Amino acid sequence: MKHRADALFRTVALGTLLLALAALGALVYDIVSGGIGRLNWQFLTSMASRRPEDAGIYHALAGSIWVIVLTGALALPLGVAAAVYLEEYGGRSRVARLIEINIANLAAVPSIIYGLLGLGVFVRVMGMGRSVLAGACTLALLALPVVILSTREALRTVPGSIREGSYALGATKWQTIWYQVLPMALPGILTGLILSLSRAIGETAPLITIGALTYIPFAPDGPWSPFTVLPIQIFNWVSRPQAAFKENAAAGILVLMALLLLMNLIAVFLRDRFQRQGRT
Numbered sequence: 001m002k003h004r005a006d007a008l009f010r011t012v013a014l015g016t017l018l019l020a021l022a023a024l025g026a027l028v029y030d031i032v033s034g035g036i037g038r039l040n041w042q043f044l045t046s047m048a049s050r051r052p053e054d055a056g057i058y059h060a061l062a063g064s065i066w067v068i069v070l071t072g073a074l075a076l077p078l079g080v081a082a083a084v085y086l087e088e089y090g091g092r093s094r095v096a097r098l099i100e101i102n103i104a105n106l107a108a109v110p111s112i113i114y115g116l117l118g119l120g121v122f123v124r125v126m127g128m129g130r131s132v133l134a135g136a137c138t139l140a141l142l143a144l145p146v147v148i149l150s151t152r153e154a155l156r157t158v159p160g161s162i163r164e165g166s167y168a169l170g171a172t173k174w175q176t177i178w179y180q181v182l183p184m185a186l187p188g189i190l191t192g193l194i195l196s197l198s199r200a201i202g203e204t205a206p207l208i209t210i211g212a213l214t215y216i217p218f219a220p221d222g223p224w225s226p227f228t229v230l231p232i233q234i235f236n237w238v239s240r241p242q243a244a245f246k247e248n249a250a251a252g253i254l255v256l257m258a259l260l261l262l263m264n265l266i267a268v269f270l271r272d273r274f275q276r277q278g279r280t
Helices: 002-035 041-045 058-090 094-106 111-125 132-156 160-168 173-200 205-210 230-238 243-279
Strands: none
Touching: 002 243, 041 058, 041 243, 058 094, 058 132, 058 173, 058 230, 058 243, 094 132, 111 132, 111 205, 132 173, 132 205, 160 173, 173 243, 205 230, 230 243
């Protein structure tokens, strides 16, 4: 009876996987066939236009790069610092338990709630306006729970003998964490960063909520510039009635996928490199 149940579960799992792969393959084929003909250098280097044949994606691509770089620069140090405190210093104190509960809750909060928080805090209270920095701060809040949780798990994988050996040689707790624990946990930390930024780069609702523009004829030139990002530009094109804008949207999706793949490849390369250094 048990073998029959196992075989049934394997069959259902295999069928679900094949169905998901077929749906994904059909979606990718539709996007590639619809957008590959529009994908060229002129499309990548041109600004937004109300004429589909002249419209490009450079402004949205630059905005996405600005936002995601600043998001990583904000989320990584804050997330690692919080995880180090909770794992190495906090223990089971009331403050640590309160922070843990809130982090677990924040991981399940819908992204649009982060947008409302960013609108109230960063845009209005802190006076950042509808800028790249406000968008990056909002997405950094979205990424923080994943970075903190993954960093804590990475810190737990470091053997206790490493810490004990460092203490035996006269190192302080902070020296042990900085020179021994964090370098060994870095591959796991980068994995969490990859996951969080992969989610952040495709977000639209928080950025629209804080006032990111759906149409701008220029690229951002600094953290305080108005901006748009690739998902918002794609949404703008999809909502247009002309068929040519649908081709632009498909080409924009290909650019977004290529950017996401490139970002992940760089992060995986760095993670594997640090992992090999840790083994040696």
